[in-house]
Amino acid sequence: MNNRWWKVALAATVVLGASACGGAASSDGPVTITYAVWDKEQVPAMEKIAAEFEKAHSNVDVKVQLTSNKEYWTKLQTAVTGGSAPDVFWMNGPRFQLYASQGVLLPLDEQIDAAKVDTGAFPEALVDLYTYQGKKYGLPKDFDTIGLWYNKTLFDAAGVGYPDANWTWDDLREAARKLTDPAKGQYGIAAAADSQANYYNTIFQAGGSVISADGKKSGFDDPATVEGLRFWVDLINKDKVSPTIQQMSDTEPAQMFSSGKVAMYYGGSWEAVGFAKNADLTGKVDVAPLPKGKKEAVVIHGLSNVAYAKSKHPEEAARFAVFAGSPEAQRIQAETGAVISAYQGTQDAWLKATPQYRLQAFLDQVPDSVPLPHSKNTAAWTKKAEELLLKAWSGEQDVTEVAKTLAEAVNTELGNEK
Amino acid sequence: MTAVADQSVAAEVPAATGRPARKRRPTTVAGRWEWLWGLAFIAPTGLGLLVFYIWPVFQTLYYSFTEWGAFGGHVWVGTENYVKLLGDPEVLKALKNTLVYSGLVLLGVPVSLVLAALINTPGLRGAAVYRVLYFLPVVTMPAAVGMVWRWLYNGDLGLVNHVLSLIGISGQHWVADPRFALYATAVVGVWMTVGYNMVIFAAGLNGIPRDYYEAAELDGAGRIRQFFSITLPMLSPTAFFITVLTSIGALQVFDVIYLMLGTNSSALRNPAIDENKTIVFLFYERAFIDNDKGYAAAIAFVLLLVILVLTVIQFRAQKRWVHYA
Structure with a gap:
């Protein structure tokens, strides 16, 4: 008697398990893009930029993911090795060439042209910093001295x-x-x-x-x-x-x-x-x-936003990475006072955000x-x-x-x- | 790495408590069903063990003969990693540090025995409270433990130095000074394991029949004599079990080293770390900071070897001092 009861229970579990898996696989919901950053102070600005992007792309949900500065690169490199890096993430100058040369990053030239972002409005040195073998992999996000x-x-x-x-x-x-x-x-x-x-x-x-x-x-x-x-x-x-x-x-x-x-x-x-x-x-x-x-x-030095080459949603990832370098996004970022935006003419907003210091x-x-x-x-x-x-x-x-x-x-x- | 060492204990510890008689494969139909069901019940654990422990061991062995690219992909390099490892002064230093740390943590074993004996004192009031207090560090997240102790040890603002100053001793930068850092972390290592060991010892103490003590008392043995002639030999299997587990745990130390001697949150390197790395910390640095995963795998295998040898020695030596009643 006992034996039979267990067989039924076991069969039921297997069937339930299988159906649960089936349910999860068929997702027609919105596309979720993860956006990895390391500065706690900038999270509010990044969330505002994400919200602005979502307004224009109602099917996309951008999730800002904060990792401490100390662990950011360790975690990122491990995630890339495992094939599960965030769709869009912050990149710095010292690390850029390693990532670009190994094909980890998505070239953004097409998206930059499509979005009609004027790369001439950024400091040239920063645009060059994120260009590898003639291809642009990221628009400058900010700069700092x-x-x-x-x-x-x-x-x-x-x-x-x-x-x-x-x-x-x-x-x-x-x-x-x-x-x-x-x-x-x-x-x-x-x-x-x-x-x-x-x-x-x-x-x-x-x-x-x-x-x-x-x-x-x-x-x-x-x-x-x-x-x-x-x-x-x-x-x-x-x-x-x-x-x-x-x-x-x-x-x-x-x-x-x-x-x-x-x-x-x-x-x-x-x-x-x-x-x-x-x-x-x-x-x-x-x-x-x-x-x-x-x-x-x-x-x-200045950071940039780059997109992951193996992203499940490369189209949306590239679009968001470029959007974060657009004049609107750069203004939002500057207004929070967190960092000096790289786009020409947005620096004043940064100065005004914390007027008590002689940030000039x-x-x-x-x-x-x-x-x-x-x-x-x-x-x-x-x-x-x-x-x-x-x-x-x-x-x-x-x-x-x-x-x-x-x-x-x-x-x-x-x-x-x- | 944890996987590797856990296996060696899991496989051998039961042997210490007496090998159960091996059951032969059943021949009757009912017996065979029972046997199959038994297999089905252990399958989840067995599969988990296979997938998450045993398979990675072989994978690590394979990787130790490879060299890795920055983002994965590896090529076979034969024994190159092991050759490099033999001439690497960093590995030697880390091995030495690991052994020193483990030796210090093992000093906590007698401490936990004394604590267990004290807590088991008949008629002790609030024994449960003490037990909880000593056990608390065992169930606290190592991350929290590391953070709090790093602050306690702070050279300028820490509680340790404050207390020392009250008795006229000027304190040191315990976790930032290469001379003290390893000892300071070993204290935390002891503090974190003493509660667990104490509970096991207390259980062992409770398992000793009272008759032995009564008989000894009739024969005129005092409390000290009773401790050495009854308690200690009767507890030796427990002590052996604890010693083996504690040394394996200590040889694999990573969390307290990483948390207390690692870079601080403004990413400044701790001046004490380079002299006080342990093997698993070195493994972590090579695998995840330098991304030299093949070499790291070789380091992991050397640690496995060290643990294996030390554990075998312990099992050999037990025949001289462990009494199974």
Whole structure:
């Protein structure tokens, strides 16, 4: 008796299971497109752009997917390997060529022409950044430069004048010294081993280079480059006006700046919204152009929206990727104040979104800007820099020595690029 | 990787508790039906095991002889990965770190035995409360544990250093200083396993017949003598089981290392990580950061080998100290 009962139950389960599967397969509903991003501050803007797109394409549902900056690339690369990447996602300069050269991305030229987007309205360098072998894979989304954020309250208390466009490295060092108070655990500046926000800028200001123009050779052992690196190392170990790398590993520099433990902080234009939202900082902080070294220089970089070549809905994915670069989308993005939109004439909206800061400082530096260094497989050698430079930053080894080892390691990695 | 090691335990642990007599294939019709039904019932688990554990083991073995492209696709390279691995100082360092970490976590086993004995004290008030408190870390998400401990260990703002300062000791950057980071994570490793081991030990303690103690008392044995002559030998099978499981778990440590010594959320590399990577962390970096999946598979196999050897040694050694009543 028992046996028969079980057979019936088993058969029923199998039949039910099969029918459930059948039901799921026949979906006539709207097309869903996933859109992967990594900046929490920009999610509201991205959702607005998605909503705007959905208005014109009623059958498409765009889902914004947030992954933290720290895990974004790991997750994306794994998803691409498994054939299930998001339909549209953010791309940066350092990673672009790897993805484009391996056929992961969808060329967008046709869609750009169809949507009549004028690529001449974007900074040329950014359009080129996302062009591979003559094909455009993404429209520039935004651009960013780095500025010197400072805490006015701490400057006032120490009787130090605010930074301005004329500041030099020496002015910064002098101010940092006055703003450091070991008894209070207060430091002048956060000298983290951060490439884009910190040492790339000073390397270029000292007249050095990260990799050669043809992308074949490392510039880390150039004496000028070493000088740009030493600037930061000295702030920690010689002048002692910055927390150590151990302190900055325990407590992030941005957090130290927000809590008034650090008076100056090199941060991107993308930080404005976060600082504006932080109630503790109201009326306390502002931003100035970076102090100059031998010359003025700042790193410029911008993201783009790209579409996945193996997307189940390539048509819609490409259309959305292009739409996110259209003037309307760029205006929506700029108005939220999150990032400087790349499309010509939309920058004013960004300035007006957070009028309490002198954000013009970021735009004023553009004429002296240098693109973020990149090659075919940028991550392979930036990883070496990340690892090796810590030895200099900790004071364990001299900067010149580390730079020499690093240059060799980077040359090896660049040699591996075909 | 978890798959690999779990198999080695699952296959061998029952043996420790006495091998059941093997049943021969049934010959009668009714018996055969019963046998088929039995198979049907274990099929879901068996299939799951096959698909998610056993198959990946062989797949990993195969991949360890291949080299991967950035986005998949692989070519056979023979023993190249293993040759490279033998001369890789990073692998050696990671192996050393893993062994040190596991050794430290094993120190938690006697601690959990003592805790179990204390909690089993007859007439202890609030025993259930203590049990829950010690068991809580076991059921807490490792992600949360890692985050909270990273904050506790914070050099400037952490609670650990605050407490130390009260007794006049100036603290360190426990998880950002290469000299301390591995020990600091091992403390968390112990803290996370002690509750589980304690519960198993407590169950073992409850399984010892009271008669033995009564008899010993009549013979004039004190509490200390009772502990060493009755409790310890009677608990040795439990202790063996716990030691094997704890060392396998510790050899595969990843979560606490990744969470406490990994890069922080502003993507700044922890200055302590490069000296304190464990094998599985190295595996993760090679597989998912550098996308060198073939090499990572080879690393995974080396770990399997290490675990296998250590476990075999433990099973050999048990004959000298484990008593089955």
